[in-house]
Amino acid sequence: MAWDFSTEPEFQEKLDWVKEFCEEKVEPLDHIFPHAVRVPDPAVKAYVRELQQEVKDQGLWAIFLDPELGGPGYGQLKLGLLNEVIGRYPGAPQMFGAAAPDTGNMEMLAAYGTEEQKERWLKPLLNQDIFSAYSMTEPQGGSDPSLFKTTAVQYGDEWVINGEKWFTSAGRVADILFVMCTNGMFIVPRDTPGVEIMPEPRNHNHIIYRDVRVPLDHLLGPPNGAKVLAQRRLGGGRIHHAMRTVAQCNLAFDMMCERALSRESHGKIISDHQMVQEKIAESYAAIKMLRLFVLETAWKIDNTSTQDARTEIAAVKFTMAKVLREVSFNALHILGSLGTTDLTPIQAMYATAPTMGIADGVDEVHIATVARRVLRDYRPHEGNFPTEFLPYKREEARKKMQPVLDARPELAAAAEAYQKYLQRRR
Numbered sequence: 001m002a003w004d005f006s007t008e009p010e011f012q013e014k015l016d017w018v019k020e021f022c023e024e025k026v027e028p029l030d031h032i033f034p035h036a037v038r039v040p041d042p043a044v045k046a047y048v049r050e051l052q053q054e055v056k057d058q059g060l061w062a063i064f065l066d067p068e069l070g071g072p073g074y075g076q077l078k079l080g081l082l083n084e085v086i087g088r089y090p091g092a093p094q095m096f097g098a099a100a101p102d103t104g105n106m107e108m109l110a111a112y113g114t115e116e117q118k119e120r121w122l123k124p125l126l127n128q129d130i131f132s133a134y135s136m137t138e139p140q141g142g143s144d145p146s147l148f149k150t151t152a153v154q155y156g157d158e159w160v161i162n163g164e165k166w167f168t169s170a171g172r173v174a175d176i177l178f179v180m181c182t183n184g185m186f187i188v189p190r191d192t193p194g195v196e197i198m199p200e201p202r203n204h205n206h207i208i209y210r211d212v213r214v215p216l217d218h219l220l221g222p223p224n225g226a227k228v229l230a231q232r233r234l235g236g237g238r239i240h241h242a243m244r245t246v247a248q249c250n251l252a253f254d255m256m257c258e259r260a261l262s263r264e265s266h267g268k269i270i271s272d273h274q275m276v277q278e279k280i281a282e283s284y285a286a287i288k289m290l291r292l293f294v295l296e297t298a299w300k301i302d303n304t305s306t307q308d309a310r311t312e313i314a315a316v317k318f319t320m321a322k323v324l325r326e327v328s329f330n331a332l333h334i335l336g337s338l339g340t341t342d343l344t345p346i347q348a349m350y351a352t353a354p355t356m357g358i359a360d361g362v363d364e365v366h367i368a369t370v371a372r373r374v375l376r377d378y379r380p381h382e383g384n385f386p387t388e389f390l391p392y393k394r395e396e397a398r399k400k401m402q403p404v405l406d407a408r409p410e411l412a413a414a415a416e417a418y419q420k421y422l423q424r425r426r
C-alpha cells in the first residue's frame, strides 16, 4: 500500500535536529541580530559562519538543490517537511542557504549557467559570499509579461541594457541582479555604470537600467529564453513559499490556542466560548488541508516535474495566501488588543498576509490558470441537459442492467414494482 503519511525515522531525526537548532540557536540570534547573515560586523559574521557550518555538517545546506545542481537532493517532499520547521523563524532560511530571492536565482544558474558562470556566480552565492536580486516586474506591468519592455541590444562584444524595473526585492544590497529582458535573462553586477536605484521603495527597489553595458557572457541561458528561465525560477519559488507559509500558519495557530486557554471573559476561559472554538476548529482544518495539498504537490513534483505539477502549484499558491489571511486574522482577533501591537509576531504576519497573494504572481492569474488547465479535461455536454440529468441516467442504467434483469426475472419484477411505486409517489 503506497499511501503513507509517516516520516521515515532517519529523516525524522534530521527534522528533530533542525527544530532544536532553530529553537536554541537561530531564534535567539534573530532577536539579538535580525538579518544576522547580512550584518557586516566580523564578529557576527564569524558566529553566523559557525552556525552555517553546523548546518553543512548535517548535509542540510542549500537543501532546495538537486544533487546534479550542487545540493543534497532531498527532493521537494522532504524539503516541504524541513520548511515546515525552518519557515517559523525569519532568519532560518538564510542559515540553511535557502532564502529567497537567492534560491530561485541559484536554481536558474545551476540549471542554465555555463561552467564558467557557475564558477563565477553560483559558488559565491551558495557560500553567501555574495547576494543577488531578481529584476522582472516593470512599473507599467507586473502580471502580464508581454508588457515588459526592458531590452538588451548587442553592440560588438557587449550587451547594452535599457529599461526600468519595479519591486526588485533587496536590489539595493545585492551584488548581482538577474535582469529579465524581452530577449533573454542577464546577470548585471549592481555596481555597473547605468544601474540607478531609486530612493523609494526602500526594500523592494525601483531600478533604472540606463545604457548598462555587460560582456556577452552575462547572458544566462539561451537568447530569448527569459520566459522559460522565469518559469523555472518562479515555479520552484512558489511551492517553497507555500511550505514556509504552513510554518507561519502553525505559529499563528499555536499563539491562538495558547491565548484561548489563558484568557477569561464573561465567567469562562475564552476557549469555552463557541465562537472562539469555531475559529480554532476552522483554522485547524484549513491548515491541515493546506499542508496536505502542499506536500502532495511536492510529492508530485518529485515524481514528475515542476512543469507537470503546474496546476497544483498554481492552486497551492492562491490557497496558501487565503489560509494565511484567515488563520492570521483569527489568531490576531483572539489575541485581542495585544494582537494589534508589534509585541508579538501576529500583527506583522497579518499585515503581510496580502502580499502572499501578490508576490510571485497575483491570485487572479493563478486562479485563472487553474481553471483553464482543469477545464482542458472536460467537454461540453450534448443537447440541453447535463450528463448527470437523472432521466438520462435512469435510461442508461436500464440499458446497462438489462442483461442482468433478463437473467433474473425476480429482480426484473422487483425493479418494475419499484418503478410503479415511485410513479405513484410522484
Ligand SMILES: Cc1cc2nc3c(=O)[nH]c(=O)nc-3n(C[C@H](O)[C@H](O)[C@H](O)COP(=O)(O)OP(=O)(O)OC[C@H]3O[C@@H](n4cnc5c(N)ncnc54)[C@H](O)[C@@H]3O)c2cc1C
Residues within 6 Å of the ligand: 101, 133, 134, 135, 136, 137, 141, 142, 143, 144, 166, 167, 168, 169, 170, 204, 355, 358, 359, 360, 361, 362, 363, 364, 365, 368
Ligand atoms: C513582497 C513582494 C516581493 C516581490 N519581489 C519581486 C522581485 O524580487 N522581483 C520582481 O521582479 N518582482 C517582485 N515583486 C513584484 C510581483 O512580481 C508583482 O507584484 C506581481 O507580478 C503583480 O504585478 P503588479 O504588482 O504590477 O500588479 P498588477 O499586474 O498591476 O495587478 C494588480 C491587480 O490587477 C488585477 N489583475 C491583474 N491581472 C489580472 C488578470 N489577468 N485577471 C484578473 N485580475 C488581474 C489583480 O487584482 C491584481 O492584484 C514582488 C512583489 C511583492 C508583493
